[in-house]
Amino acid sequence: MNETFDYTVDEFSPRVKIVGLGGGGCRLVNGLCLDDLQNVEKIGINTDTRINELGNLKIKLVIDTYGDNGCGGNVDLAKSIAKSNADKIGGILKNSDLTILVSYFGEGTGTGFMEEAIKIVRENNGLPLPLILLPLAGTGDRRVAEKEFKNIKNICNYAIGIDYEVILKKYGSIRMKDAQFLVFNRLNEIISEYTTTLLKHTQFGNLTVNDLSTIVTHSGDSAVIRSEGPIEDTDKLVKFAMEYSMVEEDIREKASGAWVLITVGDDVSQSNVDILRRAIVENVLKPEAYGLTDMFIGVRIDNKYKGSAKIFGMLTGLDSIYRPPDRSIMGYPGMIDFVSR
Ligand SMILES: Nc1nc2c(ncn2[C@@H]2O[C@H](COP(=O)(O)OP(=O)(O)OP(=O)(O)O)[C@@H](O)[C@H]2O)c(=O)[nH]1
Ligand SMILES: [Mg+2]
Numbered sequence: 001m002n003e004t005f006d007y008t009v010d011e012f013s014p015r016v017k018i019v020g021l022g023g024g025g026c027r028l029v030n031g032l033c034l035d036d037l038q039n040v041e042k043i044g045i046n047t048d049t050r051i052n053e054l055g056n057l058k059i060k061l062v063i064d065t066y067g068d069n070g071c072g073g074n075v076d077l078a079k080s081i082a083k084s085n086a087d088k089i090g091g092i093l094k095n096s097d098l099t100i101l102v103s104y105f106g107e108g109t110g111t112g113f114m115e116e117a118i119k120i121v122r123e124n125n126g127l128p129l130p131l132i133l134l135p136l137a138g139t140g141d142r143r144v145a146e147k148e149f150k151n152i153k154n155i156c157n158y159a160i161g162i163d164y165e166v167i168l169k170k171y172g173s174i175r176m177k178d179a180q181f182l183v184f185n186r187l188n189e190i191i192s193e194y195t196t197t198l199l200k201h202t203q204f205g206n207l208t209v210n211d212l213s214t215i216v217t218h219s220g221d222s223a224v225i226r227s228e229g230p231i232e233d234t235d236k237l238v239k240f241a242m243e244y245s246m247v248e249e250d251i252r253e254k255a256s257g258a259w260v261l262i263t264v265g266d267d268v269s270q271s272n273v274d275i276l277r278r279a280i281v282e283n284v285l286k287p288e289a290y291g292l293t294d295m296f297i298g299v300r301i302d303n304k305y306k307g308s309a310k311i312f313g314m315l316t317g318l319d320s321i322y323r324p325p326d327r328s329i330m331g332y333p334g335m336i337d338f339v340s341r
Helices: 022-031 049-053 075-084 086-093 109-123 142-155 164-171 176-201 234-244 270-284 287-292
Strands: 016-021 040-046 059-062 098-104 127-134 160-163 221-230 257-265 293-300 308-318
Touching: 016 022, 016 086, 016 109, 022 040, 022 049, 022 098, 022 109, 022 127, 022 176, 040 049, 040 086, 040 109, 049 059, 059 086, 075 086, 075 109, 086 109, 098 109, 098 176, 109 127, 109 142, 127 142, 127 164, 127 176, 160 164, 160 176, 164 176, 221 234, 234 270, 234 308, 257 270, 270 293, 270 308
Parallel strands: 016 040, 016 098, 040 059, 098 127, 127 160, 257 293
Antiparallel strands: 221 308, 257 308
């Protein structure tokens, strides 16, 4: 049997893993209540056997047990343990569409495992979403946490940092218990929002994307565009493609992300392709989406394709007539108030 097509429709429904890294991350994920979300697995990975006390995690992985000490605050040790156990971690993080990685930065495991975990998720065609908690100055090692957070932002610019210092500044003399409560609530909101948005978007079968910017950060509705005809009739080609979508969404309101394939005959000139490409961008995309669009050009060597072009594209982030625009992730009310991006 051809393996590529050995799927059932059910397997296309997105799978979400929420993974705690290190002691604090595992406790946090253990405490999240996400019972109403389907296909969501709560997982904990630590170097510390106390993870076994956590009752609400579906999968627990203890790596290189150091008793109750974990990595004892040693980030470099944690990094090397993560690297040499990449296969074990991969075994748990594979087969996921969205993998939310939650950890408290400042000590060993949670801080040191994040980069490797992001890499592993990407290698398995999943979308990593790092949610990183930054400790108060004076607890753990704030300096290490900030440095490592910067590191993570370099490899994953949409990583979200939740900063206890910012909470403190915002709320003044808030008690730690109340700060924890706020963080918990906000995490639950972020995770529910991202997860439900993903559930709405994964209608594209086995299309894999390696960057959240294409799909998850552009909530809204999705549509397919498609048309075929002489390359010279640029306007007609684009107009037909937009009409093909046959959806309630108004494509004229434009998308905030897209994946487009243009196939042309081998006699078509580069300048004609450029005209068509520009027409698609201008008619279909919001300006902020220009850099977030993957556009591929393919050439067909066959007489019947001479002089013609075919457009096939998937759009994301269309404003739905059913959903007010402020329900998009980026505009999610209240989400950003103590979140640093
Ligand atoms: N506010 C708050 N901070 C926490 C909590 N748990 C851990 N931290 C802080 O987060 C940082 C990392 O702690 P852990 O997650 O326990 O450390 P770890 O990743 O297991 O690292 P090792 O034990 O060294 O392997 C430290 O600065 C802790 O003070 C928590 O529940 N609330
Ligand atoms: Mg620990």
